[in-house]
Amino acid sequence: MADTVSWRPKAGEIPTDPGVYRWRDEAGRVLYVGKAKNLRARLSNYFAPLPTLHERTRRMVLTARSVEWTTVGSEIEALQLEYTWIKEFDPPFNVKFRDDKSYPYMAITLGEESPRVMVTRNRKIKGAKYFGPYPKIWAVHDTIDLMIKVFPIRTCSDSSYKKAMQTGKPCFPGQIGKCGGPCSQKVTIAEHRAIVEEFVRFMGSYDRRVITTLRQRMAAAADAMDYEQAAKYRDQVGALEAVLEKSAVVLRDSVDLDLFGVAEDELAAAVQLFSVRGGRIRGVRGWVVDKELDISTGDLVEQIVQGQYATSDDVPREVVVPELPEDAEALQQWLGERRGGRGTKLSTAQRGDRAGLARTAAQNAAQALMLYKTKRSADYTTRSAALADIQDALGMTEAPLRMECYDISHLQGTNVVASMVVFEDGLPRKDQYRRYTIAETTDDTDSMYQVLSRRLARLDEDASVPDVPDATSDEVVEGTKPTKRFAYRPQLLIVDGGQPQVQAAKRAMDEAGVHDIALVGIAKRLEELWLPDDDFPVIMPRNSEALFLIQRIRDEAHRFAITHQRTRRKRDVRSQLSEIPGLGPTRVNALLKHFGSVARLREASAEQIAEVNGVGPATAAAVVTKLAQTPRSAPEADASAASAPDSDAPDTDAPRTGAAQASAPSAPATSAPGPATAVDPDTRGVTELTEPSRASRPVAPTGPVRVPAVSDDGPSRPR
Numbered sequence: 021m022a023d024t025v026s027w028r029p030k031a032g033e034i035p036t037d038p039g040v041y042r043w044r045d046e047a048g049r050v051l052y053v054g055k056a057k058n059l060r061a062r063l064s065n066y067f068a069p070l071p072t073l074h075e076r077t078r079r080m081v082l083t084a085r086s087v088e089w090t091t092v093g094s095e096i097e098a099l100q101l102e103y104t105w106i107k108e109f110d111p112p113f114n115v116k117f118r119d120d121k122s123y124p125y126m127a128i129t130l131g132e133e134s135p136r137v138m139v140t141r142n143r144k145i146k147g148a149k150y151f152g153p154y155p156k157i158w159a160v161h162d163t164i165d166l167m168i169k170v171f172p173i174r175t176c177s178d179s180s181y182k183k184a185m186q187t188g189k190p191c192f193p194g195q196i197g198k199c200g201g202p203c204s205q206k207v208t209i210a211e212h213r214a215i216v217e218e219f220v221r222f223m224g225s226y227d228r229r230v231i232t233t234l235r236q237r238m239a240a241a242a243d244a245m246d247y248e249q250a251a252k253y254r255d256q257v258g259a260l261e262a263v264l265e266k267s268a269v270v271l272r273d274s275v276d277l278d279l280f281g282v283a284e285d286e287l288a289a290a291v292q293l294f295s296v297r298g299g300r301i302r303g304v305r306g307w308v309v310d311k312e313l314d315i316s317t318g319d320l321v322e323q324i325v326q327g328q329y330a331t332s333d334d335v336p337r338e339v340v341v342p343e344l345p346e347d348a349e350a351l352q353q354w355l356g357e358r359r360g361g362r363g364t365k366l367s368t369a370q371r372g373d374r375a376g377l378a379r380t381a382a383q384n385a386a387q388a389l390m391l392y393k394t395k396r397s398a399d400y401t402t403r404s405a406a407l408a409d410i411q412d413a414l415g416m417t418e419a420p421l422r423m424e425c426y427d428i429s430h431l432q433g434t435n436v437v438a439s440m441v442v443f444e445d446g447l448p449r450k451d452q453y454r455r456y457t458i459a460e461t462t463d464d465t466d467s468m469y470q471v472l473s474r475r476l477a478r479l480d481e482d483a484s485v486p487d488v489p490d491a492t493s494d495e496v497v498e499g500t501k502p503t504k505r506f507a508y509r510p511q512l513l514i515v516d517g518g519q520p521q522v523q524a525a526k527r528a529m530d531e532a533g534v535h536d537i538a539l540v541g542i543a544k545r546l547e548e549l550w551l552p553d554d555d556f557p558v559i560m561p562r563n564s565e566a567l568f569l570i571q572r573i574r575d576e577a578h579r580f581a582i583t584h585q586r587t588r589r590k591r592d593v594r595s596q597l598s599e600i601p602g603l604g605p606t607r608v609n610a611l612l613k614h615f616g617s618v619a620r621l622r623e624a625s626a627e628q629i630a631e632v633n634g635v636g637p638a639t640a641a642a643v644v645t646k647l648a649q650t651p652r653s654a655p656e657a658d659a660s661a662a663s664a665p666d667s668d669a670p671d672t673d674a675p676r677t678g679a680a681q682a683s684a685p686s687a688p689a690t691s692a693p694g695p696a697t698a699v700d701p702d703t704r705g706v707t708e709l710t711e712p713s714r715a716s717r718p719v720a721p722t723g724p725v726r727v728p729a730v731s732d733d734g735p736s737r738p739r
Contacts, residue, residue: 036061043081115323134213241253278296282317291306352364426513522550
C-alpha cells in the first residue's frame with residue numbers, strides 16, 4: 021500500500037465480473053475508460069507498486085483521485101459500453117484518433133426516381149449505394165468520368181433535374197454530354213434505371229464480361245462498316261479497362277475483406293486499411309493514433325476495429341488484423357451484429373496472397389508512422405516533462421493539462437479582434453478555438469480585459485457541465501449549428517504580452533471571482549514569463565521544452581488572431597471598393613485578379629486601372645481616391661505570401677527562430693494605436709513558420725530565474 025496511491029480501493033470491494041471502469045481526477049473529469057473480463061484482476065495491475073508501472077500509466081494513476089466500475093453480463097456488452105463511454109467522455113489517456121477526417125465515396129442515389137452518381141463524404145444518404153472509400157477526391161471524379169462514358173447516367177444536381185423535367189429542355193450537363201439521365205431528353209426513366217443497374221453491377225463486381233460484350237459489338241459494327249459506332253464501343257472498352265487498371269487485383273474474385281496494417285512504437289501507431297471487394301483493392305485509408313497508455317497490440321487492434329465500424333454498416337465478410345485481441349470472439353460477434361447478423365470472420369494473415377497484402381499494408385503503415393514522427397514537434401514524454409516544468413516554474417499545484425492562450429490583433433486600432441486557442445496535454449484542441457470581435461476599445465489592455473471578462477462569464481457554466489459536454493455555443497457561431505461547451509476548467513491562462521496585459525487579465529479574473537486558475541503572460545523581448553503582481557519575470561532556459569511549448573501556444577494564438585483580422589481586413593477593402601458607384605462585386609473581383617494584390621492596386625495609376633475590362637476613367641479615378649483614403653497595411657504587399665497562412669487549422673506550427681526571439685521587442689506598456697504597421701512589429705507572421713533546431717537556440721541557464729523587469733519607454737506599436 022505504501023508504494024501505491026493512498027485511495028486504492030480494497031481488493032474485496034472490486035467484483036470479479038466482466039465490466040467497464042473509469043478513472044477520474046480531482047475535478048471529476050474522466051481520464052481513462054477500459055474494460056476487463058475480470059475487473060478485480062485488471063484493476064489490481066494499476067495498483068501495483070508505482071516504480072514498476074510504465075511511465076504514462078504511473079502518471080495517469082497519480083493524476084486520478086478515484087476509480088469506478090460498472091459490471092455487465094458479457095464481454096460483448098463490455099465492448100459496446102466501453103466504446104460508448106470513450107465517445108461520450110473523450111478521455112485524454114485513451115487512444116486518440118488524430119486523423120478523423122472523412123474520406124470521399126462514390127454514391128448512387130438508388131432511392132430517387134432517377135438515380136444520380138455523385139461524390140460525397142456523407143454516408144447517411146437514404147437508399148444510396150456507396151463505393152469506396154477513395155484516398156483522394158480526384159480519384160472518385162476520374163472513375164466517374166470514365167464510367168459515364170460506358171454507362172451514361174445522371175450526374176446533374178436535383179435542381180437542374182427538376183427544372184429540365186418541368187421545361188422539357190435538357191439540363192446543362194446533358195447538353196455537353198456529361199449527364200445521361202432522363203433530364204438529357206435522350207432516355208426514359210425506365211431505360212435510365214436499367215443503365216444504372218448495369219453501372220452498379222459492374223462497380224460491385226468488376227465483371228470483365230462487360231468488356232467482352234463490348235468488344236463483340238465493336239467487331240460486329242466494324243464488319244457492318246459502321247465505323248462511327250465501332251469507335252464508340254472502342255472508347256467504352258478503353259474506359260472500362262482504365263477503371264480496372266485503377267483497381268489492382270490482389271485476391272480471388274469472390275473475396276470481400278478489410279485488411280489492417282499497423283506500425284507502432286511506445287507513443288503512437290499508424291494504421292493502413294485496405295478495402296478489398298471482389299478481389300480488388302477498392303480503397304485505401306490511413307490514420308495515426310496516439311497511445312496515451314502502454315497497451316498491447318491486441319488491445320490496440322480492438323480499439324482500432326471498434327472505431328472503424330462503430331458508426332458504419334459497411335462491414336465485410338472478413339476482417340484481417342495483424343494480431344487477434346484477447347477477446348477476439350466477442351469482437352467477432354460484435355462485428356457480425358454490425359453486419360446485420362450475417363456473421364463476420366476476424367482473422368490474421370498467415371500465408372499466401374493475404375500475407376503478402378498484409379506485408380504491404382504494414383510497410384505503408386511504417387512509412388506513415390515515420391512521416392508522422394518527423395512532423396510532430398515533441399513526443400509524449402517530452403510534452404509531459406514540459407508540463408511538469410511549467411508547473412514548477414509557475415508554482416502551480418498541478419500540471420496544466422488544459423491551457424488557454426489569448427492574443428489581440430488589429431490594424432492601427434481598427435478591426436480589433438482576439439483569439440483563444442486551447443492546448444490539452446500539450447497538443448492543440450482546434451475544435452475548441454474561439455474568435456472574438458471587439459467593437460470598441462482603447463488599447464490592448466482594455467481589449468484583453470474585455471475578452472477575458474467574456475470568457476470567464478461562461479466559466480461556471482462550463483464547470484457545471486456533467487460528464488457529457490453540453491452542446492451549446494461558447495461564442496457567437498454563424499448559423500444555428502451548436503458547438504460543445506468546454507468540459508472542464510483550464511488550469512492555466514496565458515496572455516500574449518507583459519505585465520500590463522497580465523494585470524488587465526487579472527482584473528477580469530478578480531471581478532469574475534476566479535482565483536483557482538493560474539495566469540501568466542509571455543513577453544516577446546526576452547521571452548520572459550510575467551506572473552500577476554510580480555516585480556520580476558520568470559526567465560526559463562532557452563533550450564527548455566517548457567518554454568518551447570509556451571512559445572508554440574503563443575504563436576498559435578497569434579496566427580489564429582492574425583488570420584481572423586486579415587480576413588476582416590480583406591472584407592473591409594472589398595466593401596470600401598464596392599461603395600464606389602459603378603463598381604460592383606464582379607468588377608471588384610476583376611480588379612483584384614488583374615493586379616494580384618491590394619498593394620499593387622494601390623500603386624497603380626488611374627490609367628492602369630482603367631485598362632481593366634469594365635472599368636472606365638471616372639471609376640478608375642474614384643478607385644485611386646478611395647484607396648488613398650484607406651489605411652495601408654504591410655501584409656498587403658506581395659511578401660505577405662510568406663506570412664502565416666490564411667488557414668484556421670494548419671497541419672504544422674512552429675515557433676520563431678532564435679534570431680527573431682533575440683531581436684523581438686519587449687511587451688508594450690500600453691497599446692495605443694501608433695504609426696503604421698499591420699501586424700506585430702516583430703513580423704512573427706513570417707518568422708513563426710521556421711522551426712529552429714535545438715542546437716540553434718540561445719544558451720541559457722539550466723533553470724528558471726527571476727531578473728529585474730525590462731521596461732519599454734516610449735509609445736507602443738500597433739499589433
